[in-house]
Amino acid sequence: MTIQLDPAQLRALVEDVRKPREAIEAAFVDAGDRLSEGASLLNTLTRLFEAMPSALQGEEVGAAVQHLDAVSGRALTLSERFDFEKTDLDSLVGVVTAASSPIDALRRTIKMMGIVSINARVTAAGIVGNDDDFEVFTADIKTLSDTAGKTIQEFAQVYRQLADEVSRASLQRSAFESTHSNTLSTLAQNLSTAITGLNQHQFLAAESSIETGRVGRQITGRIGSTVMALQVGDATRQRLEHVEALLSALSTLAENGSFEGEAIAPEHLPLCLAALAALQDELFGDCIDTFADEVSAAQNALRELVSDASIIISLSKEFQGDGKGSGSAISTLNVQVGTAVTTVNDFEGERGKLEATSISVQELVRKLLEHVEAVQEIEASMHLVSLNTAVRCAQMGPRGAPLTIIAMQLRELTAETVTAAQAAMEQLTKATAFASKLHDAEAQSADGPVGELERRAKAALAILLELDQRISVALKQLNSDAPRVIRLLEAAERGLEGQTRLVERLDAIKAEIEALRGEDTPEQLPDALKPIFAKLRKLYTMEAERQIHDRLVGAPVVAATAAASAAPAAADDDIFFGFDEPDAPASESSDLGDFDLFEAAPPAAIEAPAEEDVFFDDFGTEPEPIVASPTSDIDGFELLSEAPEVSVTDPEPKKKDADDLDDIFF
Numbered sequence: 001m002t003i004q005l006d007p008a009q010l011r012a013l014v015e016d017v018r019k020p021r022e023a024i025e026a027a028f029v030d031a032g033d034r035l036s037e038g039a040s041l042l043n044t045l046t047r048l049f050e051a052m053p054s055a056l057q058g059e060e061v062g063a064a065v066q067h068l069d070a071v072s073g074r075a076l077t078l079s080e081r082f083d084f085e086k087t088d089l090d091s092l093v094g095v096v097t098a099a100s101s102p103i104d105a106l107r108r109t110i111k112m113m114g115i116v117s118i119n120a121r122v123t124a125a126g127i128v129g130n131d132d133d134f135e136v137f138t139a140d141i142k143t144l145s146d147t148a149g150k151t152i153q154e155f156a157q158v159y160r161q162l163a164d165e166v167s168r169a170s171l172q173r174s175a176f177e178s179t180h181s182n183t184l185s186t187l188a189q190n191l192s193t194a195i196t197g198l199n200q201h202q203f204l205a206a207e208s209s210i211e212t213g214r215v216g217r218q219i220t221g222r223i224g225s226t227v228m229a230l231q232v233g234d235a236t237r238q239r240l241e242h243v244e245a246l247l248s249a250l251s252t253l254a255e256n257g258s259f260e261g262e263a264i265a266p267e268h269l270p271l272c273l274a275a276l277a278a279l280q281d282e283l284f285g286d287c288i289d290t291f292a293d294e295v296s297a298a299q300n301a302l303r304e305l306v307s308d309a310s311i312i313i314s315l316s317k318e319f320q321g322d323g324k325g326s327g328s329a330i331s332t333l334n335v336q337v338g339t340a341v342t343t344v345n346d347f348e349g350e351r352g353k354l355e356a357t358s359i360s361v362q363e364l365v366r367k368l369l370e371h372v373e374a375v376q377e378i379e380a381s382m383h384l385v386s387l388n389t390a391v392r393c394a395q396m397g398p399r400g401a402p403l404t405i406i407a408m409q410l411r412e413l414t415a416e417t418v419t420a421a422q423a424a425m426e427q428l429t430k431a432t433a434f435a436s437k438l439h440d441a442e443a444q445s446a447d448g449p450v451g452e453l454e455r456r457a458k459a460a461l462a463i464l465l466e467l468d469q470r471i472s473v474a475l476k477q478l479n480s481d482a483p484r485v486i487r488l489l490e491a492a493e494r495g496l497e498g499q500t501r502l503v504e505r506l507d508a509i510k511a512e513i514e515a516l517r518g519e520d521t522p523e524q525l526p527d528a529l530k531p532i533f534a535k536l537r538k539l540y541t542m543e544a545e546r547q548i549h550d551r552l553v554g555a556p557v558v559a560a561t562a563a564a565s566a567a568p569a570a571a572d573d574d575i576f577f578g579f580d581e582p583d584a585p586a587s588e589s590s591d592l593g594d595f596d597l598f599e600a601a602p603p604a605a606i607e608a609p610a611e612e613d614v615f616f617d618d619f620g621t622e623p624e625p626i627v628a629s630p631t632s633d634i635d636g637f638e639l640l641s642e643a644p645e646v647s648v649t650d651p652e653p654k655k656k657d658a659d660d661l662d663d664i665f666f
Contacts, residue, residue: 005273005516010251014244016509017284020502021240024291027499028233031492035230035302038488039223041481042309046219048474049312060463065195067460071340072191078347079184085354085438089173092361092434095427096166102423103159106375109416110148113382116409117145120389123402140385141410148378148417155371162364162431169357176350183343187336194336219308226301232294238541239287243280245539247513250276259532272529274518275553279536281510281517282548288506290544295499302493309489313482337461358438365432372425379417386411525553 120141253259253276257269264272389407393400525533534556537549 005250005254005277007251007255009512010247010254010516013509013512014247014251016512017240017244017247020505020509021237021244023502024233024240024499025237027495027502028230028237031233031298031302031495032227032230034488034492034495035223035226035305038309038485038492041485041488042219042312045478045481045485046312048477061198061467064460064463065198067456067463068191068195068337071337071457071460072188072195075184075191075340075343076188079182079188082184082347082351085351086173086177088434088437089170089354092431092438093166093170095430095434096163096361099159099424099427099431100163102420102427103156106417106420106424107152107156109413109420110145110152110375113141113410113413113417114145114149116406116413117141120403120406120410123406127396127399127402140388144378144382144385148375148382151371151374151378155368155375158364158367158371162361162368165357165360165364166431169354172353173350176346180343180346184347187340187343190336191340215308215312219305219312222301222305222308226298226305229294229298229301232291232298235542236287236291236294239283239545242539242541242545243284243287246276246280246283246536249536250280260535262532264532265528268526268529271522271526272532275522275525275529275533277517278522279549279552281514282552283545284513285510286544286548288503288510291499291506292503295496295503299493299496302489302496306486306489306493309482309485313478313485337457337464340457341461354438358435361435362432365428365435368428369425369432372421372428375417375421379414379421382410382414382417386414522553530554530556 249259250273253264253269253273257264257266259272386407389403389410393404393407396403533549533553537546537556540546540549
C-alpha cells in the first residue's frame with residue numbers, strides 16, 4: 001500500500017483548522033456569556049413578578065378594599081344626604097321667604113294702628129268734657145301703638161338678618177353645586193368601578209401567576225437545554241484541537257517517518273500513514289457533521305428562549321397596564337381615593353357652613369317668635385282697648401259717633417294683626433323645624449361613619465400607594481432589564497448564525513482532508529503499530545472519537561480487571577475530569593475512559609491478587625495467577641485456581657453476565 005502525503009500541505013491544513021476552531025471557541029464563549037447574563041436577569045425578573053400576585057392578594061390589600069368599599073358606600077350616602085339637605089335648605093328658604101308677606105302685613109297693620117291712635121287723640125280732644133273719661137283714647141291706644149311699633153321694628157330687623165342668612169347659605173350651596181355637580185355620586189361610582197377593576201386585577205394576577213410560573217419553569221428548562229446545546233462549542237473545540245494535533249503528527253510522520261518521537265519501521269510506514277489519514281478523515285468528518293446539527297439545535301434553543309422571555313415580560317407588564325401606570329387598577333384607585341379625600345373635605349366644609357347657618361337660623365327664629373309673642377300680647381291688649389272704646393262710645397251717644405268709627409277701625413286692625421301674626425308664626429315654626437333637621441343631620445353625621453370617611457380613605461390610600469410603589473419599582477426594573485434580556489439573547493442567537501458559514505469553511509477543509517485518504521483503508525494493523533495507535537487513543541476526550549478509532553483500527557487490549565470493570569461506567573468522564581498525557585506510563589493512567597496498554601503482549605498469564613485480597617493485599621503474599629477465560633470479555637474476568645496459560649490475543653471472547661463481575665468484589 002502506497003500513500004504520498006505532503007508535509008507542507010498538512011501543516012497548512014493545521015492552520016486552516018486552527019482559525020475556525022478559534023472562531024468557534026470565541027463565538028460560543030460570547031454566546032455563553034450573553035446567555036448567562038440574560039438568564040440571570042430573566043430569573044430575577046421572573047422571581048420579582050411571581051411575588052406580585054401574593055402582594056396584590058395580601059391582607060393589607062384586602063383591608064384597603066374594605067376601606068374603599070366603606071368610602072364608596074359613605075360617599076353615596078353622603079351624596080344622597082346632600083340632596084336631602086338641599087331639599088331642606090330650599091324648604092327653609094321657602095318658608096323664610098313666605099314669612100315675609102305676613103310680616104309685611106303685620107308691619108302695615110301696626111303702622112295703621114299708630115295712625116288710628118293719632119286720629120283717636122285728635123277726635124277725643126274735640127269732644128272732651130269735664131265729666132268724660134277719654135284716657136282710653138288719648139293714652140292707652142297711643143301706648144299700645146308705640147309698643148307695637150317698636151316691637152315690629154325689632155322684629156323686622158331680626159327677620160332681615162334671618163332672610164340674609166338663609167339667602168347667603170342658599171347662594172353658597174348653589175355655587176358649590178355648580179362646581180361639584182354630581183361629584184359624590186360620580187366619585188362613588190368611580191370608586192366602585194375602580195374596586196371592581198382591582199378585584200379583576202387580583203383575579204388576573206392569580207391567573208397570570210400560574211402562567212408566569214409555568215413559563216418560568218419552562219424558561220428554566222430552556223436555559224438548561226440551551227446550556228447543554230452550547231456545550232457543542234467546547235466539544236468541537238476539543239475535537240478540532242485533536243484534529244490539529246493529528247495533522248501535525250501526520251506531517252511529522254510523512255516528513256521524517258517518526259510519530260511522537262518514535263521511528264516507524266519503513267515497511268510499516270505506508271500502512272501507518274494510510275491508517276492515520278483514514279482516521280483523520282473520519283474524525284474530522286464526524287466532528288463537523290455533529291457540529292452542524294448541534295449549532296442548529298443551539299440556535300433553536302436560543303430562539304425559543306427569546307420567545308419565552310418575551311412571554312414572561314408581557315405577562316409581567318400586565319400588572320400595571322402599559323407599564324406607564326395609566327392602565328393600572330391600583331394607579332386608578334390611587335387617583336380616585338385622592339379625589340375622594342379632597343372631595344370629602346370640600347363637602348364636609350360645606351356641610352359645616354350649613355351647620356352654622358342652621359344654628360343661626362334657629363337662634364334668629366327663636367328671637368322672632370319672642371317678638372311674635374310680644375305682638376300677640378299687644379294684640380290682646382288692643383282687643384281690650386277696642387272693647388273699651390266701644391263701651392265708651394255707646395255711653396256718649398251721638399257725640400261719640402266719631403270715636404265709634406275709630407273703635408271699629410281699631411278692631412279691624414286688631415283682627416288683621418292676629419291673622420298676620422299667626423301666618424308669620426306658622427312660617428317661622430316651619431323654619432325652626434327645617435333648621436333643626438339640618439342641625440340634627442349634621443350632628444348625626446359627625447358622630448357616625450361620615451367622620452371616619454376621610455380616615456379610612458387615607459388608610460386605603462397609604463396601603464395602595466405602598467403597593468403601587470412596589471409595582472412601580474418592579475416595572476422600572478422590568479422596563480430597564482427586559483429589553484436588555486431580549487437584546488442579550490438575540491445577540492447570542494445572532495452570534496451563532498455565523499457558525500453556518502464556518503461549517504461551510506470546515507466542509508471545504510474536509511474535502512482536502514478526505515483527498516489525503518488512500519483508496520484502501522487497512523483492515524488490521526500489525527502488532528508493531530498497535531502501541532502507537534493506543535497512545536493516540538489516549539488523546540481523545542470524547543466517546544465518539546474513541547468509537548471511530550475503535551471501528552477503524554480496533555479496540556485496545558485490556559491490562560487490568562479494575563480498569564476493565566470501570567471502563568463502561570466512565571466512558572464520558574474525560575469531558576469533565578481531564579485525561580492523562582500521552583507519554584504517561586500505562587500503569588499511572590487514571591483515565592477511566594482509557595485502558596492500560598502493553599508495548600508487547602506475549603502469551604502469558606496475568607497475575608492478580610487472591611479474591612479476598614483484591615483491594616487489601618498486604619503485598620507479602622505471592623499472588624495466584626489468573627488468566628482471561630475464553631468466555632469472558634474485556635469487561636470481566638474469572639478467577640481460576642488452576643488454568644492453562646491463554647494469550648491475551650485470543651479470539652474475541654463471549655459476553656458474560658454482569659452479575660459475574662460481582663463475584664470478584666463480593
